[in-house]
Amino acid sequence: MKRIGIMTSGGDAPGMNAAVRAVTRKAEHEGLEAYGINYGFAGLLAGDIFKIDSRTADDIINRGGTILYSARFPEFAEEPVQLKGIEQLKKFGIDAIIVIGGDGSYHGALRLNEHGFNAVGLPGTIDNDIPFTDFTIGFDTALNTAVDAMDKLRDTAASHERTFVVEVMGRNAGDIAMWAAVASAAEDVIIPEKDFDVAEVAAKLKSSRARGQKHAIIVLAEGVMSAAEFAKKLEPYGDFQLRATTLGHVQRGGVPTAFDRVLASRMGVYAVELLMQDKGGVAIGIQNNKLVQHNMLDLFDSKHEADMDLYKVAKDLAF
Numbered sequence: 001m002k003r004i005g006i007m008t009s010g011g012d013a014p015g016m017n018a019a020v021r022a023v024t025r026k027a028e029h030e031g032l033e034a035y036g037i038n039y040g041f042a043g044l045l046a047g048d049i050f051k052i053d054s055r056t057a058d059d060i061i062n063r064g065g066t067i068l069y070s071a072r073f074p075e076f077a078e079e080p081v082q083l084k085g086i087e088q089l090k091k092f093g094i095d096a097i098i099v100i101g102g103d104g105s106y107h108g109a110l111r112l113n114e115h116g117f118n119a120v121g122l123p124g125t126i127d128n129d130i131p132f133t134d135f136t137i138g139f140d141t142a143l144n145t146a147v148d149a150m151d152k153l154r155d156t157a158a159s160h161e162r163t164f165v166v167e168v169m170g171r172n173a174g175d176i177a178m179w180a181a182v183a184s185a186a187e188d189v190i191i192p193e194k195d196f197d198v199a200e201v202a203a204k205l206k207s208s209r210a211r212g213q214k215h216a217i218i219v220l221a222e223g224v225m226s227a228a229e230f231a232k233k234l235e236p237y238g239d240f241q242l243r244a245t246t247l248g249h250v251q252r253g254g255v256p257t258a259f260d261r262v263l264a265s266r267m268g269v270y271a272v273e274l275l276m277q278d279k280g281g282v283a284i285g286i287q288n289n290k291l292v293q294h295n296m297l298d299l300f301d302s303k304h305e306a307d308m309d310l311y312k313v314a315k316d317l318a319f
């Protein structure tokens with residue numbers, strides 16, 4: 001193996017650039033070459049590919065987003081399109097590929113692997129919803145952005161004795177919601193993995209109001225419903241001075257935290273090492289602070305599990 005292609009695909013996440021840098025530098029360190037593929041699988045097909053060296057990868061570890069851009073390209077599920085992608089890889093002399101993205105991107109990577117190009121996946125998504133990894137690249141930064149927003153919302157909630165329903169991202173996973181709820185001392189948290197009862201939420205708000213706490217923050221994962229819908233359901237139960245806030249895409253951007261930079265760097269180095277051992281069709285994760293690799297096919301058969309111990313902590317502290 002001489003040339004490694006690298007792309008970012010699916011939703012962008014802070015820390016993707018740190019992974020691109022790590023792959024580039026590790027490749028150079030090992031006497032290999034790295035080739036950046038812009039716009040994910042769309043760019044692969046278009047031949048939007050360039051030699052990336054440690055100069056290009058300088059000063060990107062602290063930048064959010066992805067210098068390789070990202071795109072959705074559903075056409076890559078079709079075999080003739082995949083074969084054209086393979087032609088592009090051959091044209092540029094690329095013999096192995098690293099894909100940073102979510103499980104959709106892993107499907108694309110596996111197709112390339114099946115066509116004889118070792119492909120390794122790195123989990124790049126703020127949602128933390130990929131199986132076989134405790135953390136995904138971008139989750140920690142998004143979480144910190146959400147907590148920062150909650151701290152600000154609490155100031156205004158306290159000043160006007162309001163209840164804020166704050167909707168955070170996470171797709172169908174409640175990870176951002178649970179972590180943010182604990183870190184921001186939220187009065188309640190609602191996640192897709194657990195049923196909820198609006199009457200119970202209202203009763204809790206009433207009892208904390210009776211104890212003198214007149215403002216509240218309820219963290220709501222987007223996979224449940226929108227903040228506006230939830231506020232509407234809560235409204236008939238009492239005068240809570242409700243306000244609904246959706247944090248939205250602000251959670252996807254920003255300077256990556258040190259944790260995300262280090263995680264992405266470790267994973268990037270490990271990905272190159274696996275390719276050097278002629279491994280492919282695997283997704284990298286981190287479990288108990290150890291880097292791990294799992295067969296992508298096993299990953300597709302699995303589901304990310306919510307940490308219900310953390311959910312219990314959030315609930316125990318929010319009474």
Ligand code: ATP
Binds near residue numbers: 009073074077078124
């Ligand atoms: P996120 O979790 O942020 O949405 P993702 O990687 O799951 O990231 P998707 O939009 O599902 O995002 O997939 C990204 C890209 O991967 C798609 O636009 C497409 O190019 C490719 N892809 C997805 N599914 C497949 C598939 N079944 N076969 C081949 N390629 C696929």
